Amino acid sequence: MTTPEPTPTLSFGGKPRIYPMRLYGDPILRRKAKPLQPSDTLHVPGYEPQTVRQVADTMLETMFEERGVGLAAPQIGLPVRMFVAVEYEDDEEEKEGQEKPLRSRVLREYVMLNPVIKVLDKKKDKSYQEGCLSIPGIYEEGVPRARRVSVSYTDLDGQARTLDAEDYLARVFQHETDHLDGKLFLDHLPAEITDEHRRDLLKIQQASKNFLHHLTTWEKQRQHTRENL
Numbered sequence: 001m002t003t004p005e006p007t008p009t010l011s012f013g014g015k016p017r018i019y020p021m022r023l024y025g026d027p028i029l030r031r032k033a034k035p036l037q038p039s040d041t042l043h044v045p046g047y048e049p050q051t052v053r054q055v056a057d058t059m060l061e062t063m064f065e066e067r068g069v070g071l072a073a074p075q076i077g078l079p080v081r082m083f084v085a086v087e088y089e090d091d092e093e094e095k096e097g098q099e100k101p102l103r104s105r106v107l108r109e110y111v112m113l114n115p116v117i118k119v120l121d122k123k124k125d126k127s128y129q130e131g132c133l134s135i136p137g138i139y140e141e142g143v144p145r146a147r148r149v150s151v152s153y154t155d156l157d158g159q160a161r162t163l164d165a166e167d168y169l170a171r172v173f174q175h176e177t178d179h180l181d182g183k184l185f186l187d188h189l190p191a192e193i194t195d196e197h198r199r200d201l202l203k204i205q206q207a208s209k210n211f212l213h214h215l216t217t218w219e220k221q222r223q224h225t226r227e228n229l
């Protein structure tokens with residue numbers, strides 16, 4: 001099980017290759033995100049403003065680096081209704097030590113703006129293990145998710161689209177859309193489960209505090225530099 005180390009030296013400013021992950025305890029993960037347009041300019045805290053497409057590309061990069069299957073904008077500090085997700089060739093657990101680049105197994109990448117989920121099959125499915133890049137090292141089975149859903153969303157070109165998904169992919173879309181409403185997968189499980197992970201969650205919360213402290217300090221310094229130019 002991985003537990004996050006205290007935040008290493010962070011380099012803010014400019015255009016990042018990947019974004020630092022917002023962690024459990026960060027208030028942004030509990031906010032309801034706002035709708036966005038593909039033509040918007042987005043400002044990820046700590047970095048230069050970027051287009052929606054640039055942010056989406058960097059979110060995909062971040063997701064692959066962190067070995068995730070989905071990443072929602074609030075998880076990088078942006079309170080907007082957008083997520084990225086990926087479907088791999090197979091669902092098999094990676095073998096220990098096997099470092100085949102994830103990107104070589106990508107079947108399809110998704111970037112969804114303003115997604116709305118319609119449940120097609122109410123039957124709840126609990127058969128997959130779920131985790132979250134904002135809650136590193138914690139995985140649980142038994143999160144009830146609709147087995148089949150239809151997602152209506154806007155793509156990066158501004159086209160309205162609809163996509164049906166089932167099983168694991170349907171779960172990913174539900175998990176990511178939850179993030180846009182300030183909901184985390186642990187919220188779907190009995191409180192005892194959260195209690196069981198209390199020690200690890202406290203460590204993650206501390207890492208989150210450290211990160212926010214670094215970010216605030218950096219922003220103050222930048223503000224100060226600007227005022228003195």
Ligand SMILES: [Zn+2]
Pocket residue numbers: 131132133134175179
């Ligand atoms: Zn998540």
